[in-house]
Each structure stands twice: as structure tokens, then as C-alpha cells.
Amino acid sequence: MKAWRSYIIASRRLLEALESDLEGHDLSMADYEVMAQLSEAPGRRMRMSELAELSMISKSRLSHRMKVMERAGWIRREECSEDRRGFWAVMTEKGWRAIVAAAPDHVESVRKRFIDQLSTKEQENLTATFSHLTEELRSQFKDEGN
Amino acid sequence: MKAWRSYIIASRRLLEALESDLEGHDLSMADYEVMAQLSEAPGRRMRMSELAELSMISKSRLSHRMKVMERAGWIRREECSEDRRGFWAVMTEKGWRAIVAAAPDHVESVRKRFIDQLSTKEQENLTATFSHLTEELRSQFKDEGN
Numbered sequence: 001m002k003a004w005r006s007y008i009i010a011s012r013r014l015l016e017a018l019e020s021d022l023e024g025h026d027l028s029m030a031d032y033e034v035m036a037q038l039s040e041a042p043g044r045r046m047r048m049s050e051l052a053e054l055s056m057i058s059k060s061r062l063s064h065r066m067k068v069m070e071r072a073g074w075i076r077r078e079e080c081s082e083d084r085r086g087f088w089a090v091m092t093e094k095g096w097r098a099i100v101a102a103a104p105d106h107v108e109s110v111r112k113r114f115i116d117q118l119s120t121k122e123q124e125n126l127t128a129t130f131s132h133l134t135e136e137l138r139s140q141f142k143d144e145g146n
Numbered sequence: 147m148k149a150w151r152s153y154i155i156a157s158r159r160l161l162e163a164l165e166s167d168l169e170g171h172d173l174s175m176a177d178y179e180v181m182a183q184l185s186e187a188p189g190r191r192m193r194m195s196e197l198a199e200l201s202m203i204s205k206s207r208l209s210h211r212m213k214v215m216e217r218a219g220w221i222r223r224e225e226c227s228e229d230r231r232g233f234w235a236v237m238t239e240k241g242w243r244a245i246v247a248a249a250p251d252h253v254e255s256v257r258k259r260f261i262d263q264l265s266t267k268e269q270e271n272l273t274a275t276f277s278h279l280t281e282e283l284r285s286q287f288k289d290e291g292n
Binding site: 001002003004006007008009010011012013014015017030033055056058107110113114115117118122123124125126127129130131132133134136137138140141 | 156161283
């Protein structure tokens, strides 16, 4: 459990520190991640179901965040013409500006608190470990009915 | 940023999955961690300031959680006789029973979702990386006035 203890204490603190580094901006960390995924998609649009799967967020949780972001004017939801039950999440210009405004501070804070603290070897090891951990968690996530 | 991306997606999902694994119990993940720290202290008691520092939780946040846990009857707060401004957090019998009841399920879920997914080498690397990351974050935490 030693790996676990040091990992969990550092991770929780890291998330909180990054959250407070974003305080001058309108975005929370959770919203930032969703917006970052969306900003990299073609046409800055993605099916809600795909976005939920990629981010490993439950559909109900994502749907809740999306309503908040829609009210803020950062995204709009569009019905899928091919699939009546589905929706697209589409990033608006205002949403794009919000993430572009937050990005430099956020990247700086990820550097200072995480990346700059790791050697090149540690970065490589972490990338490998968390890539396969992500795959495993993704498959558990699906098996659990998400 | 590759190390960062895979780390952040896996970490957030892991915390959420562990949270939902605890659902049958009265404890949230955040409370579990604080209670686990307290359960290992001599006499199951610790100064609030020390507990905040060890867990890297801001004093105001810890104080809020402690009020909730006090209402649940899991801890009680006692004034320090040596230091009038300070308080002890003392785990009650009821608190001890709550963590003892949750522990087997929680440990099982940490194993299934994290430890069993890592090779021995990965566990060693993670322990080393997150130990020094924790030290760095702890020093940033203090420098930022916590």
C-alpha cells in the first residue's frame, strides 16, 4: 500500500492546487479537461457519448456539467440527425476564448507542480504506467455499465 | 504533456471509481483518508494543524470536514491544554467502527483498480516518484501560506 499512499496524497493535493491556480478564470479543472478534449476534436464538436467515454465521465455527470457550460455560453448541444437519441456537444466561440484565456496559466501550473518535478526517465515511466492503467480503468468503466 | 494527460484521466477516474465503491458505507473517500491517518496516530488523536499538514488539506477545508464527522459521531474535538488556540481531533469508538467496517471493501477496491494493475517494478517506480513529488508539493503547500 506504500505506492498507493504516496500516490493518493500527492494526487489529491495536485488536483486541489491546480484547481486553485485556475481561480482567476471561469473554468474549473473538470470543465477545463472536458473543454480541452472538445477543442481538439474536428470542428470542435463531439458526440456526448464519445466525449463521456473518452473522458471516462458517467453520462449523467457529463450531462450535468454540459448544462452548466451551456448556460455559460461555452458550448451548445445539437441533436444528431442520424441518431435521434444522441446529442453533439459543440464548442462556441465564447467557449474557445475561455479555454484559450485559461490555457497559459494552466499549462504553467501543470509544469511547476508536476512536470518540472519529474526526471525524463520518470516522465517516460509514468506515461507508460498510466497509459495501460487508463486502458484497464476504461474497460472496468465499460463493464460497470457506463 | 503526454505523461500529464494519461495521469490526469486515470487519476480522476480512479478517485471516482473508489468513491463509488465506498457507496455502501457512510464514509466518502476524503473522510476515509482523514480517518485512516487518525486511526494510525498514537491514541487515535492528532492536533488539527498536524493532521492538516500531513494530509495537505487546507485548515478551513479540514475544519469543515471535521464538523461533518463530529456530527456523525466519528470524532470529537478537544481543546489543547498547552495551546489555547489549538484543537485535537480524537477518533471515537463509533468512528473506529466506521473505518474498520469500510476498510476491507476499500482495500479490495484499491487492489483491483490500482495495485493489481501494476508490475512490481512499476510499484517501486511510482513509490519513488510520488514520494519526492509529495515532498515538493508539501513545500509548495507551506510556501502558499497553508
